[in-house]
Amino acid sequence: MGSSFQVFGIKTKILIPGDDMAEIIIDESSQAGGILDGDIIAIAESGLATTEDAIVRLSDVTPSEKAYEYERMYKIDARLAEIVISESDSIAGGIPGFLLSLKSGTLLPNAGVDGSNAPPGCVVTLPKDPDESAKRIHDKILEKTGKETGVLVIDSRTHAMRLGCSGVAIGCYGVSAITDERGKKDLFGHELEVTRLAVGDNLASAAELVMGESDECTPVAIIRGLSKYISKGSSGVGSIEPSECLFMGVAMNSNPALIDRDRKTE
């Protein structure tokens, strides 16, 4: 008999700055029959960022020369480009409408800065420290309910040469985001070639199936039955060096300057 698990979408009111995400999750968890030990709670970064007031009004931004250059090159609003620059560790390039950012060891469009579900004239940035947010929410849920959970902050992203967005984990606490299968044997007894599983991204993708991107107001999912991935006290999603990454490795062989371009430390 194989294992099984269940995913519940948790609807909330429209979130606003100052809302207490942990309290909202506890209150609304009745939609999943309450919070149980071993539940994994996935929270959409956009909803979390809103409660944390990570909102920037475009009219408050004064673009730099660089931002105007990106506006000319990539047809992106210079004020948005300025916010993306300030949110990124470096900018690797762009295509019309988007800059490709390197941030916290991950490549992502526009540094995760998004106008969807933001108040008019505003954009929402990523939460400042998603691991810290996950820990804060985990700790409050433990304190208020006595339940040991894992908490993930998730985003919806495109991948190289894949059509459409899928879920990725950008922060976590109390859950193994990466499991290491190195040394394990396959069906024929030889060592596995695929050695690390992005459990955090898989959990994020499962959660996204009940969340949606539009006006569905389901910023939270509760995943039940996968307590094998609970890892008390563990924090962070883990990242990869560009040289270890097949895609970046190939791109860098073609043009070693690619990901160092426009680094802030210049």
Add this chain to the structure above:
Amino acid sequence: MGSSFQVFGIKTKILIPGDDMAEIIIDESSQAGGILDGDIIAIAESGLATTEDAIVRLSDVTPSEKAYEYERMYKIDARLAEIVISESDSIAGGIPGFLLSLKSGTLLPNAGVDGSNAPPGCVVTLPKDPDESAKRIHDKILEKTGKETGVLVIDSRTHAMRLGCSGVAIGCYGVSAITDERGKKDLFGHELEVTRLAVGDNLASAAELVMGESDECTPVAIIRGLSKYISKGSSGVGSIEPSECLFMGVAMNSNPALIDRDRKTE
């Protein structure tokens, strides 16, 4: 109240060439209480490829000059390199141990050719036509059980600058792999920026959470409660043009020859 769904891992015997995947799924679906209308059935490509005898014995392969060149450049067995070349539309480059293939509009390491869970001295290639396999299995399940399902063929892959493998759909029948949210409004009534959701990849990732990569013999998952993604008669995952892809767009701006290198039509 939000929506919810459930994922069941389906254990099987060790699969061998000639096994009938549809029959095995029907027999073993008792682990999920049988097959229901609206179930989405995810099948690991490696198990499917084995039943379809997509197995190549390394000692049967005579490497070309190009394969020996890749062996020198990327420390990959020339016989494996030869198989990867023959399975790829083009080779974009490599890093030690891996070639980066472009195949059916997707970038992937070693064209999906894998030694894990293959008999000794052999590798398993991807199923020849995953959409066709999905349709065949769908049709047989419909014929034998009268249930309308969606069928996905899934793989475990790394993405650019992400640590670890997550699930992707490489073939499907009867399920919407991509949903188009264009024209939909967000919470504040403006049009969404994120417009296409890779539902197939999200479903694949959810399935992977009960499958594992090692000796777990769980090549199938049944996903129940997401019949909203069932789409009678629809086939194929959809792909993206390199120029529309942010990652490839940036890489190609740096080096336009990147993905045309080593195209077979040369």
